[in-house]
């Protein structure tokens with residue numbers, strides 16, 4: 359589809375003899391939040407790693423914004439506008455919150471980062487001058503998201519940001535992700551918390567053992583025999 363920002367076609371990934379992704383094909387459009395679900399080990403983080411450039415696909419194509427990106431290193435993809443958060447947040451612990459965001463701003467698409475606006479977006483204004491290492495894990499997740507935003511992404515990959523958050527924190531993150539989509543950012547959100555995902559997505563992809571089992575709304579997914587079997591089975 360020509361309106362898509364990102365398109366994967368026939369993507370395969372092996373680690374040694376283990377086939378981790380097999381014939382994965384999907385796209386995401388600007389302003390869309392696409393959910394990515396599946397049991398542990400189904401290949402969700404690997405999908406994010408292939409898009410962000412931590413790993414290369416063994417077969418298939420990944421096209422982003424008109425560029426074939428599968429051979430580009432991670433920093434080139436970041437400059438094109440792809441960034442991600444981590445399942446375990448990675449922040450510079452000995453720098454302040456503000457410095458973390460300022461540093462990240464140098465690694466993405468060229469722009470003037472509005473650091474104060476980003477701090478407000480991720481609800482860290484009051485902690486701007488604290489060392490990142492002194493933040494709670496949840497605040498580090500917010501900072502990790504803020505660092506990704508500082509690169510001015512067109513596509514944001516969010517890996518299990520909801521785990522461990524209380525309902526109020528989940529509500530705040532859901533609202534923020536929707537605000538980012540409303541700005542035109544495309545998001546791929548990996549998440550186990552299906553209520554959370556149901557609030558923010560119209561379409562999800564279900565992975566099972568590296569294969570796409572389903573593509574559609576979460577409500578439809580819950581009636582799909584293959585999806586139900588995969589979840590009950592594993």
Ligand SMILES: Nc1ncnc2c1ncn2[C@@H]1O[C@H](COP(=O)(O)OP(=O)(O)O)[C@@H](O)[C@H]1O
Nearest residue numbers: 373376378396397398399400401402403404405
């Ligand atoms: N760097 C790696 N080397 C070897 N195996 C890996 C590597 N990364 C992931 N895997 C394997 O790939 C499979 C999918 O992992 P992953 O994408 O992290 O799953 P998910 O995020 O869905 O839980 C698992 O079997 C995992 O052990």
Ligand SMILES: [Mg+2]
Nearest residue numbers: 402403404445
């Ligand atoms: Mg994972």
